[in-house]
């Protein structure tokens with residue numbers, strides 16, 4: 001199955017991804033509205049992001065703060081929602097809060113604290129981040145997810161499973177973050193069926209954390225599934241899928 005790269009191709013790719021997602025929902029008795037497609041745009045230039053917007057996409061994921069900053073500046077005329085899906089360095093926390101409406105990749109107490117401290121008060125209702133919430137006068141609570149490294153891969157970011165509950169409890173006490181769920185990048189397998197047990201483990205971990213009834217913690221989001229395995233992820237309960245290649249073609 002070839003993934004094209006022209007304007008028409010982006011439109012067709014988005015349609016195909018949506019069809020596959022909807023089929024996975026039907027197979028697992030879920031509604032398509034339960035799953036949000038986040039288009040991953042690392043290495044993708046702003047013109048192509050604009051095409052993806054024209055094809056109906058509104059949510060975009062970037063791994064790096066600086067790369068997102070440049071692209072967002074080129075696309076301020078569009079109402080895009082940016083998601084941070086890559087490892088965050090503490091010295092980028094302020095910049096990250098300016099750009100991203102969701103952070104999927106919180107994986108330490110330190111980064112959670114830095115994100116919490118990096119709040120700018122909303123000066124006036126006309127500022128961009130206040131735009132969706134004109135009544136806002138205090139800090140906006142930023143929805144975040146904990147990235148878990150279930151494969152225990154040394155090269156991957158994410159907190160180990162055994163430490164996730166403690167981090168959840170910590171984030172629940174932070175005034176400006178809103179813990180909404182978990183995120184996973186499983187080890188890579190050519191056969192997406194091999195990812196299934198990782199996806200179901202993430203779902204179970206979210207249940208365990210939910211059942212601890214921590215104040216300020218509501219685990220209703222699972223960010224899991226990429227171009228080659230998002231259907232399996234949807235069958236296992238994904239609510240946010242992060243898809244790059246299947247929309248934009250292979251990265252250089």
Ligand SMILES: *Cc1c(COP(=O)(O)O)cnc(C)c1O
Pocket residue numbers: 040042063085086185226227228242243244245246
């Ligand atoms: C690049 C990336 C994706 C998208 O990967 P594709 O295989 O291109 O769909 C999803 N999640 C994260 C964290 C990524 O870095």
